[in-house]
Amino acid sequence: MATQRPALDVISHSPEQTRSLGARLGRLARAGDVFLLTGQIGSGKTTFAQGLARGLGVASYVQSPTFTLVSEHSGHTADGRPVTLYHLDLYRLESADDLVTFGYADYFADPAAITVVEWPERLGADLPDEYLLISFDHLADSKRRLALYPRGKRPEALIDAFRTEVFGARRGSAASGN
Ligand SMILES: Nc1ncnc2c1ncn2[C@@H]1O[C@H](COP(=O)(O)OP(=O)(O)OP(=O)(O)O)[C@@H](O)[C@H]1O
Ligand SMILES: [Mg+2]
16 A cells, blocks of 8 residues: 555564654644554554554453454543554455444544554555555564555645654754764
């Protein structure tokens, strides 16, 4: 799903570091934001989603909704506003018909919710207008690369804020050597 140069990339050296990155992004998120997490099996998508949930103050542990396609959690954004977190895992989605039956569009359309999607490739061309795509690469046993690609103005702003949060006010990303 990601071909061009990422706006930001970060190396994680442990599951906890990946969760912590997710939590930082979660604290910057607001209702309406959509995160698409792409990457092979075991690359860290669910681990990151757990962090996002933590950053949104979700009390319950987020497991991959493998058999349910979607799980729903109550949290709040950093300013204290209540928000719903939808966690979709489309791995088992087989056809375009499944997609329609499942009613995926309702999740993206919910203005009071933040949506995180694993295996967004299954959506085909049915992507939301704006989203932040994060591509996960398995580099070594406990080493993962996260590459962030914005689609739209809000995701661009979110990446800028995340970059500052992770690397400080400097330009570029230390992890990518800029
Ligand atoms: N730096 C790291 N970041 C994330 N996970 C890591 C890291 N190092 C090791 N791991 C391990 O890799 C696995 C990642 O699993 P996770 O369920 O997050 O992957 P996934 O991308 O959601 O896979 P799936 O496509 O099957 O849903 C976990 O067992 C985790 O402990
Ligand atoms: Mg997963």
